[in-house]
Each structure stands twice: as C-alpha cells, then as structure tokens.
Amino acid sequence: xxxxxxLVELEDLMPRFGYRIRKEKGNFRGGSCVxxxxxLIMVNRNLPLDTQIASLARxxxxxxxxxxxxxxxxxxxxxxxxxxxADRTEPGLDFDGEP
Numbered sequence: 410x411x412x413x414x415x416l417v418e419l420e421d422l423m424p425r426f427g428y429r430i431r432k433e434k435g436n437f438r439g440g441s442c443v444x445x446x447x448x449l450i451m452v453n454r455n456l457p458l459d460t461q462i463a464s465l466a467r468x469x470x471x472x473x474x475x476x477x478x479x480x481x482x483x484x485x486x487x488x489x490x491x492x493x494x495a496d497r498t499e500p501g502l503d504f505d506g507e508p
Contacts, residue, residue: 410486412462415462428450429447429449431449432454434453437453438464463494
C-alpha cells in the first residue's frame with residue numbers, strides 16, 4: 410500500500426476512536442492531547458509521510474483497536490510497523506525512533 414494512501418486510511422480511523430485530527434506546520438513531532446474536552450491528534454505536516462504514519466500507528470497501537478474493523482491491508486501494514494518497532498525498548502526512545 411502506498412504511503413499516501415496508508416496515511417489517509419489511518420487518518421480516517423481516528424474519528425472512530427473519538428479523536429479529531431489537526432494537521433499543522435511547526436516544530437513538533439505530533440501526538441495526542443485533550444484540549445477543552447476535545448480529544449485531538451496533532452500531525453506535523455512538515456514531517457515525511459513515513460514519520461507521520463509511524464506516529465499515527467504508535468497512537469493506534471496504544472488504543473483498543475482489536476475490536477474495531479480495520480481494512481485487512483491497513484491492519485497488515487499496521488502490524489508490520491508495530492513489529493518493526495517492537496524491539497525498540499530504550500528509555501526515552503519514541504515509537505518513530507526519535508528521542
């Protein structure tokens with residue numbers, strides 16, 4: 410699956426977890442927060458697509474995704490990303506490999 414397609418698919422999943430996505434430019438990696446009672450996911454549009462995908466995959470990994478229907482191709486891509494980063498257990502190392 411192409412990176413741009415996968416990114417759109419992952420972004421489309423977020424409302425099903427109760428999150429709204431904001432894509433902004435700036436000096437940040439991205440992540441989730443609650444602002445004035447609204448659950449948000451911030452995505453830095455300046456980062457490469459693969460880094461944006463890894464950031465969303467990290468967030469999905471921490472959510473209750475097992476009971477949610479995810480397209481088989483998307484789920485396979487997520488499982489491959491999760492496996493790639495599963496052995497990164499160093500303290501302070503983010504899921505996308507950045508401190």
